[in-house]
Amino acid sequence: MTFQLVFTYRKGHDVQISCPSLGSQYSVSMSHYNGAVTVTRTAPVPTHIATFKLKHFSKSWIMLQGQEKKPLNTFLKSGVLSRWYVFKGQDGEEYRWRLREDGPALFKENIPIVTYYRKYKNEDKEYLEVYNSSLQNTLDHIILTFAIMERL
Numbered sequence: 001m002t003f004q005l006v007f008t009y010r011k012g013h014d015v016q017i018s019c020p021s022l023g024s025q026y027s028v029s030m031s032h033y034n035g036a037v038t039v040t041r042t043a044p045v046p047t048h049i050a051t052f053k054l055k056h057f058s059k060s061w062i063m064l065q066g067q068e069k070k071p072l073n074t075f076l077k078s079g080v081l082s083r084w085y086v087f088k089g090q091d092g093e094e095y096r097w098r099l100r101e102d103g104p105a106l107f108k109e110n111i112p113i114v115t116y117y118r119k120y121k122n123e124d125k126e127y128l129e130v131y132n133s134s135l136q137n138t139l140d141h142i143i144l145t146f147a148i149m150e151r152l
Contacts, residue, residue: 062075
């Protein structure tokens with residue numbers, strides 16, 4: 001079963017990402033004060049997922065829920081000159097974002113599992129298409145890493 005996470009832009013760079021069929025909703029907002037980005041699950045249970053700030057990649061940082069601030073490259077890893085970024089999901093599995101010209105796509109064991117569809121016309125919607133309903137268990141990290149990928 002596939003499902004879509006649909007983007008709704010609010011003021012500035014703030015975005016709401018929602019999936020009505022799952023009852024899930026996320027907020028990604030950037031501080032105008034220091035440029036840090038906060039990712040929050042707003043439904044079904046409000047939860048702060050993480051705050052991160054991108055500088056030069058080696059000096060970027062992330063603070064996951066209930067943890068100390070640490071270098072971003074300890075959470076999201078990439079190779080030298082790589083278009084792949086790797087992270088471990090909440091389920092302990094390894095996932096890879098691949099940067100493509102039309103937007104990032106997420107792979108597990110070289111099989112695409114999430115694709116980003118960019119809005120091209122006013123009537124189009126912008127969304128992530130998730131091809132496997134079992135990914136609900138790691139959705140927080142998928143949304144978080146997507147927010148990072150879009151800002152790299």
